[in-house]
Amino acid sequence: MRKGITTSLLALALSACATAGPDYHPPEHSAATAPGAQGAFQSAQGAGFSNADLPDHWWKLYNDPRLDALIAEALTANTDLRVADANLTAAQAVLRETEAGRQISTTISGGETLARPSGVTQHLPGSISYDFGLSASYPLDLNGRIRRAIESSGANVEAVTAARDYVRVSVAAATAKAYAQVCAANYALGVNRRVVSLQRDTLNATQRLFRGGRGTAFDVSRAQAAVDQSEATLPVYEAQRQSGLYLLATLLGRPPADYPRDVEGCATLPSLGAPLPVGDGTALIRRRPDIRQAERMIASDTATLGVAMADLYPQVSIGGSVGLSGPLKDFGSGSAFGFSLGPLISWTFPNRPVVRARIAQADAQVQADLASFDGSVLEALRQTETALETYRRDAEKAAALDRARDSANVSAGQANKLFRFGRSDFLDLLDTQRSLASAESSAAAARVQLVQDQIAIFLALGGGWTSNDAGDQSAGNAQQ
Template identity: 80%
Template sequence: MGTRRVWGRAGAPILALALSACATAGPDYRSPEQSVATAPSATGAFHSAQGGQFSQADLPDHWWRLYADPRLDALVEQALAANTDLRQADANLDRAEAVLREAEAGRAISTSISGGETLARPSGVGQHLPGTVSYDFGLSAAYPLDLNGRIRRAIEASVADVEASAAARDYVRTSVAAATARAYAQVCAANYALAINRRVVKLQRDTLDATRRLARGGRGTAFDVSRAQAAVDASAAALPGFEGQRQNGLYLLATLLGRPPADYPRDVESCAALPTLAQALPVGDGAALIRRRPDIRQAERTIAGDTARLGVAMADLYPQVRIGGSVGLSGPLKDFGNGSAFGFSLGPLLSWSFPNRPVVRARIAQADAQIRGDLAGFDGAVLEALRQVESALETYRRDAQRAAMLDRARDGAALSANQAGKLFRFGRGDFLSLLDAQRSLASAEATAATARTQLVQDQVALFLALGGGWTP
């Protein structure tokens, strides 16, 4: 790398050489045109969004408000304000913005001040003679012309990096909102299952009490009592598991809110009803998904940044020119202040790594390969987003069908258990049939409750796949 300073007419040939490359180096960025994101099959309606439980309306930003649950709304807002992952994402965005400011500062005038004093004695003079004291003081300034757009491309790259960091932060927002809703649903589901299983246990205890009375009256046996007791114990054994699920959900909520686990939200502890949607699920279409998903936006902004960096690499093929000038005073200290000590310079400053063109070409090839990799990553992000949504839609649709069938099975089991109880009390049914009916009811109640809980988790997974939870 060499630098030359030219004054007056001598600078004209070099300035003309630099002006020959005054166009901005590298290609201007354009959104990927030949990509999966533009395919009609990717931008149309979702294949699995079939049935009355889905709506073609676009997903609202704050999707959790569709549940009309003030406690859930408050929890998500608290998580978005205090979550540690979001704080880290905010710091990454701040860093990217600081890098942008550094790149923009490359357009400013650079200045430097130098000064010094020396004592020198030429060789060959008497050793007792003092040396000559001299001084040097100067002020220089330079302004980059950026004729080939190197600085401009660097700023473009930094702007794209800021936008990519913002998209990454938005993706964290979607994940935090979904995780908070899931944890809240876990607490509510555990209490919901506890209530159902406690109701079953109470029914079986009532049967146990009746069996003991019948045994004391001679209408039953000790074997009947032991079997009734075993049924109660088996159903009661499931209760601690649900209590553990509830507590673990509360601990998870505390972590998401940026608190120690012991500081979990006490008001959520009593949640007993599953979050329920009062309307069809709004899912939009593929085009809306591609616009909304933050990870897709991040992948697209990465292409833009690396395209600008290709321009930075290509700019090294041409000279870098600055307009510079300097003023200063120098000479023996005894002449300080004389007019002869004053000097100045003004002219273009040229730097050019011409001998290292193979290195520059290699860097250009690296940048070009990076862009091709980015394009593949962008297509992959679009495909993965579409797959996640289709899978989430299909899972929810099938689980909704299963939950409806299990609800009917539970209702049938409840009717059978009620009929068996009446027959047994009036002496027209045997005790084994009663126990079998109640065991079937307990199993049907637990299975139906699990299916309903899974539906809420499926809904949250779908909202996460759709990319909701951030403000564009």
Template identity: 65%
Template sequence: MRSAFLSLLPAVLLAGCVAGPDYHMPKDAVAASDAPGRPFVSVQGTAFSAAPLPDEWWQLYNDPRLNELVEQALAANTDLRAADANLRRAAAIARQVEAGRTVSTAVGGGIDLSRPSSTGYSLPGILGYDAGISAGLPLDLSGRIARAIEASRADEDVSRAARDYTRVAVAAAVTRAYAGVCAANFSLATNRRVVALQRSTLEATQRLQRGGRGTVFDVTRAQAAVDRSEALLPAIVAQRQAHLFLIATLLGKVPADYPTDLADCSALPALTSPLPTGDGAALIRRRPDVRAAERQMAADTARVGVAMADLYPQVSIGGSTGIGGPFKSFGSGNSFGFSLGTLLSWSFPNRPVVKARIAAAGAQADADLANFDSTVLGALRETETALNTYAQSRESIAALQKARDSAAGAAGQADELFRFGRSDFLQVLDAERSLADAEVALADARTMMVDDQIDIFLALGGGWQR
């Protein structure tokens, strides 16, 4: 036995180094280069600021009611409750893995009735007992437990990042739904102004027809224009109600309990200062999905060490004590015993199988690096796209505002010419149709601009910090 242990000693000492590679950010990772840290190419003009994104970016709209709704959602949203529970579960698993390096104990005992053959004892036999307690402490010379703890803590960080991403999504969803309610009312007001203008034309046409200067056909065409515009209103009301129902569910309530005071919101949320963006380096540090991808890479790198530890023996120290024997000798010195020593366990693994597991773990770590790079590049692309879309939407609004003003002037001129008999009614309808289209397009563009702002905030990944 002594010679056998000495033959295994080199393997035991070799296992004293923690198995597997130590995790560090790969040098060839996209995030480790200088490129992501540059300013965003789409941040140009007075609409943007290179200032850091505030943690609670929705407060940039300076709307107390919106701030209140976001805070309520962050406290009661069902998706966030699930994410918090998942984080607690990951933390509990990490504690469970960490407990693997502490002392383990076991208590056992029993009573038995036995009659060994050829003993000459009379039936029913001898009543005996045994009771004992044992304790063991793993030495973890191979580093299996250390790497498993490292992996479990990184898994906990992944769950934390997932929870943070849920917070970002909830804050953006509440802000978007709130803006949707206000945008629907804004669109309703715009379309109702168009209807009022067209109805005024209809009434003027009816008066002219009664005075002999118009025809029934003119009145019919004017009425059709009013009917066409009024037909758009119910869909906008339905859209507003859908946003209200969504807000209720985001707050963890049934749809019927939507905040009724929001139904009258008519002013679009507006930024009171240039939109702050920071730079790419801050984006990578802030985005929860980037952090989750990096932590997943760390967890799977540690699992390479867990797989490699199977090549080495497992060593622990422990001892046991107990009493046992026939009840007639209970309490005597012969009934007590104990042991203390080192336990060496080595299953002499099938090395090709273990090496295949190591290779699989290493391949997973390589895949994680590719996924991490993809996540970083995707985050930068999403942000640049959102910033550029917002910049273009601002230019579109400026052009649509000019088109609306020109259409309003043309409609007024056509109406005046018709009243003085210098043009026909078809020109009036065409001019009013152009004005109505310009009004609606401008309102839609202003609504979309708020949506574009929220896309930027969502891409920047803020809103989870506390």
């Protein structure tokens, strides 16, 4: 009877030799495969954009060795990246632990026992027995439970790698933005100091006219007020510069007081020498690490579903043991030796409702992953289109403000000449200089905003990690 039961169970286990659960395939009908997601960007119209693909190290497009060095340091010392690297190391360790499940496991046991039957005189010694054994088992993994677990852990490693890559993207963009903030603050300081210098020249001329009897104290006070008002803006830009320097230090893994001194005097805005390379939707979906992470989570949880389904079938392994046991006085005799060899079967058959519930949970998680993947694709496209449109409109605004500044500069020069020759009053001169100050400040702010917009585009496009840093075979799976 026992032999028949064992044979039946073994036959049932062998019937489950196929790997449990569905094999993973990239989503066929998803937001990533929609025609509207794979073409050119709607907002990348005009001479300022290029269909060329974004290079991995996009910051090199600025041709600024100082910026290159800062980002290289940040990608080495940034604390968020160190956390991401540690998370990746942990995920790789989990994978190694899972892979170890397919190896032979061994157990060594041993002990001795002193026993004395009840009723025996307490002065008599009891009998001493011993038990020593070695057992080993090898999982056959007939239903692929271990294989699915390894698949899940492997895909999770790739997902964590993608998360690490996304941190790299963010750190590179944040470093470039902080560097641009320092340069922009100094650039704006220079512009406003030139305005102050012009207004101070007017103030000096007004004071000379007043001393010569050709001006009034009212003219002097108004000229002084214009100088004071423009000078009041200078501390704001100095604070912005210092804030950018402190942020740079933090991104580089340094205390704020240890900010990079060689950046402190940067007064030239980072500038691109060519149109922005933006590629298309297909390249974006392949490149963005957060999309790759979402796709790898589908693969991981699909394999986890297979692990749950494998619990519907018996787990079979080949086991054996050898050992010595018996009274201590018979140690080493042939009667003390024993061994066993045969299949070991475990099955949670009475708990099939529990297993079914776990399968339902795992399947629901896969469906949630699919929705999250679609959401990641749509959000990436939205962010990119928004960043491109913002940059395009801000470029138009900057060009208009440049023209307004140039016109205000001409008007200020003309007003100054007319005032000096007595053909215009002082109020007209102050009005034109006030307009020039406003135009200079607005044009400078627009140029600064363009640099920030460029960095926002690079961030949205997912640039900043190198394909050689991580196996990105799965990055393109979402579109195949």
